[in-house]
Amino acid sequence: MKNIACIILAAGRGTRMNSKTPKALIEVHSKPMLEYLTDSIKDVGISKIALVLGYGAAEIKKRFKDFDVVHQDKLLGSGDAVNSAKKYFHGYKGDVLVVCSDTPLIKSQTLRDLINAHREGGYSATVLTAALTDPAGYGRILRNEEGKVVRIVEDKDADRYEEVIKEINVGAYCFEKEALFSNIGKIKVNKKKNEYYLTDIIDILKKSNAKIGSFTTEDSSECSGINSRIGLVEASRIIKKRILEDLMKNGVTIVDTASTFIDSNVKIGMDTVIHPHTIIEENVEIAEDCSVGPYAHIRSGTKIAKGVEIGNFVELVRTEVGAGCKIKHKTYLGDAVLGKNINIGAGTITANYDGKNKNQTIIKDNAFIGVGSILIAPVTIGKNAVVGAGSVVTKKHDVRDGETVIGIPARSLKKKKNGPSRLI
Ligand code: UD1
Ligand code: CA
Numbered sequence: 001m002k003n004i005a006c007i008i009l010a011a012g013r014g015t016r017m018n019s020k021t022p023k024a025l026i027e028v029h030s031k032p033m034l035e036y037l038t039d040s041i042k043d044v045g046i047s048k049i050a051l052v053l054g055y056g057a058a059e060i061k062k063r064f065k066d067f068d069v070v071h072q073d074k075l076l077g078s079g080d081a082v083n084s085a086k087k088y089f090h091g092y093k094g095d096v097l098v099v100c101s102d103t104p105l106i107k108s109q110t111l112r113d114l115i116n117a118h119r120e121g122g123y124s125a126t127v128l129t130a131a132l133t134d135p136a137g138y139g140r141i142l143r144n145e146e147g148k149v150v151r152i153v154e155d156k157d158a159d160r161y162e163e164v165i166k167e168i169n170v171g172a173y174c175f176e177k178e179a180l181f182s183n184i185g186k187i188k189v190n191k192k193k194n195e196y197y198l199t200d201i202i203d204i205l206k207k208s209n210a211k212i213g214s215f216t217t218e219d220s221s222e223c224s225g226i227n228s229r230i231g232l233v234e235a236s237r238i239i240k241k242r243i244l245e246d247l248m249k250n251g252v253t254i255v256d257t258a259s260t261f262i263d264s265n266v267k268i269g270m271d272t273v274i275h276p277h278t279i280i281e282e283n284v285e286i287a288e289d290c291s292v293g294p295y296a297h298i299r300s301g302t303k304i305a306k307g308v309e310i311g312n313f314v315e316l317v318r319t320e321v322g323a324g325c326k327i328k329h330k331t332y333l334g335d336a337v338l339g340k341n342i343n344i345g346a347g348t349i350t351a352n353y354d355g356k357n358k359n360q361t362i363i364k365d366n367a368f369i370g371v372g373s374i375l376i377a378p379v380t381i382g383k384n385a386v387v388g389a390g391s392v393v394t395k396k397h398d399v400r401d402g403e404t405v406i407g408i409p410a411r412s413l414k415k416k417k418n419g420p421s422r423l424i
Contacts, residue, residue, distance in 0.1 A: 001045045003094030004115055005177075008041070009081045009198075010034055010101035011054030011072040016227045022056025024101045025063060028232060029239040030263045030282060032063060036104030036239075043108035044115070046097065050085045077195025079187040086181050095119070096180055098198070100171040102226045105238055110222055114215045115174050123213035124179035124205050127152070128172040130216060130223040138168035138225070139199050141214065149212045152199035156192055167216070169199060170223040179210055239264070247274075269306070287323075305340075318358075322365070335377065336361040345371035345389065352377045354395075364401070388413065 014023025024034035041049060053060055054072040061069055072084040082098060089096065095118060097111065110128065118126035127149060129141050135155075140162050142151040152169045153162050180201070187200045206212055217223070221238045224231060243264060244257050251270035254260050260274055263282035268274070272286055275293030280286075284298050287306040292298065296310050299317035304310070308321050311328035319333045322340040327333070329346035335358050336350050348369050350361045359377035363369065367381045370389035375381065380398040387393060388406030399405050404413040 001112070001115060004044075004046055004097060004174075005048035005050070005089065005092060005094060006041050006046045006097040006099065007050045007052060007070075007082055007085045008034070008037060008067075008099055008101055009052050009078055010060065011052050011057075011075055011081050011084075012078075012102070013055040013075060014102070014227075017229065017232075022060055023226075024060050025056070026226075026232065028104055028226065029236045029243075033104045033226060034060070034064065034101045037099055037101060037106070038064065038067070040106060040108040040111060041097075041099070044097075044111050048092070050088045052081045052085055054081075077190070077193070078198035079184065079196030079200060082180070082198055083184045083196070086184065089177060089181065092177060094177060096175045096177050098173045098175065098180075100225065103171050103223065104226065105222045105224050105235055106170065106172055106217075107219075107222060110215075110217050110219075111172065113217075114172060117213055117215040118174035118176075121213040122211060123174075124176045124210035125202060126174045126213035126215060127202065128170040128217065128223075129167050129214050130170055130220045131166045132168050132220055132223070133166065135166050135168045137227070138223075139171075140165040141167040141169060143167075149202065149214050150206050151203045154190075154197060154199060157190070168223065170217070171225055173198075179205060183208070333361070335359065336363065338363045339365035339367070339383070341365060342367050342369070344369045345373060347372040348375070349373075350375050350377055359395075367399075370406075 010024040017023050017026060019026060025032045049067055050070045051064060051067040052070050052072050054075050070085045070088050072081045114126060114128050137155050139152045139154050140158055141149055142153060144150050183201055183204050186204050187196045190197050202212055224235050226232055226235050243262050244254050247268055248254055252268045253273040256276035259276045260278050262280045265282040266280050267285045269288030271288055272290040277295045278293035280298045281300045283300045284302045286304045289306055290304055290308045292310045295312050297315045301318035302316045304321045305323040307324050309326045309328060313330045314327050315332045317334045319336045321338045324341040325338055327344040331344055331348045333350050334352035342363055351374055352358050361375050361377045362380040364383040366384045368386045370387050372390045373387045374392045376395045379393055379395060381387060382399050382401035382403060384402045385399045386404040391406050391410040392408040394409040405411060406413050
């Protein structure tokens with residue numbers, strides 16, 4: 001989108017979270033709260049972004065290195081936070097989207113709709129609103145007889161007539177830049193909270209005959225402002241639901257959505273089935289026609305190729321699994337690279353950490369790892385090799401292609417012509 005910039009308000013202390021971590025960095029469904037919003041803003045195609053920071057600024061900055069930071073010296077409210085960004089917009093012409101870092105559920109399409117409504121109506125300011133059955137805690141939208149927005153009243157300041165209004169301020173606005181910055185300084189301090197409320201600018205603009213618009217989202221789940229740990233769980237639930245629904249739309253079967261946890265940035269192919277009690281972390285790729293779980297934990301950096309079967313109590317981390325492999329019971333594979341059609345017996349463990357480094361285990365095509373084997377990395381198991389049940393394959397004692405090893409430590413099993421096999 002052209003001629004649109006953005007201010008993200010993230011200076012607030014988030015007192016109600018009762019946490020040592022700055023609110024913007026608190027994770028919702030394993031991603032910092034702020035990142036949902038920055039992803040949506042990038043998705044809208046906005047590149048000029050001012051991140052207003054105050055409490056915990058240094059920590060937030062470290063994580064969001066690519067953003068231009070504006071400092072709010074004293075936390076004097078959302079109005080003052082926007083005012084802190086005034087200089088940053090010197091010389092800029094266009095519209096300014098203002099969003100709050102604690103509303104991570106707003107979708108990029110809704111932000112686009114808000115901007116479009118603002119432009120089509122030729123408004124000075126446009127407010128994103130939603131209708132809630134329980135509007136408590138949110139600013140209420142006051143409209144005149146013609147249905148036009150005239151003011152926003154904060155929950156704490158609402159009288160008993162205003163309190164029952166169901167239409168709320170989601171906390172996202174689109175402003176014409178001049179209208180915003182020539183009026184932001186006119187906001188008066190709210191005596192109850194000793195803060196400058198951004199929401200008061202609507203009344204100021206209206207009184208100067210500016211046109212105020214609104215865009216109402218049908219999906220009220222978008223407006224959850226996270227102010228407490230209870231809000232955090234609610235937001236997490238909504239994000240989880242969205243992730244699972246997107247996967248199901250793309251042809252993935254999720255047998256039980258209640259017990260399945262899948263992070264964002266997970267790719268799963270068509271006709272793969274995810275069984276109950278499975279956890280899949282971010283940056284995992286699973287191809288088509290796989291079966292995962294029940295009770296599987298697939299951790300970050302794992303890539304699973306087509307037609308793989310992963311069963312009960314299997315944990316995989318930073319591991320590549322080739323097509324057609326079977327890893328069906330009680331297994332831990334870390335930093336492993338598996339070729340195709342490998343059978344991993346129940347209870348197989350890769351000892352990938354030696355106390356200092358994480359080491360790699362390579363298992364080549366068609367190998368067979370017997371039950372209860374321990375593979376001490378770094379080690380390679382060759383093509384068509386067999387590791388007998390209960391073996392411990394020690395560090396750097398690679399198993400050659402076609403070789404059978406067994407025992408603790410594992411040794412080669414040679415087949416004698418017309419005689420019993422023996423260990424060598
Ligand atoms: C705000 C809105 C309210 C709306 C709700 C939606 C105001 C006055 N009220 O209320 O109408 O319904 O969001 O969730 O804006 N911030 C700063 N600096 C400050 C204070 C706050 O940057 O000095 C930031 C916060 O980090 C937050 C945002 O501004 O991202 C909103 O502040 P918050 O205190 O959470 O406002 P609410 O009471 O939730
Ligand atoms: Ca809030």
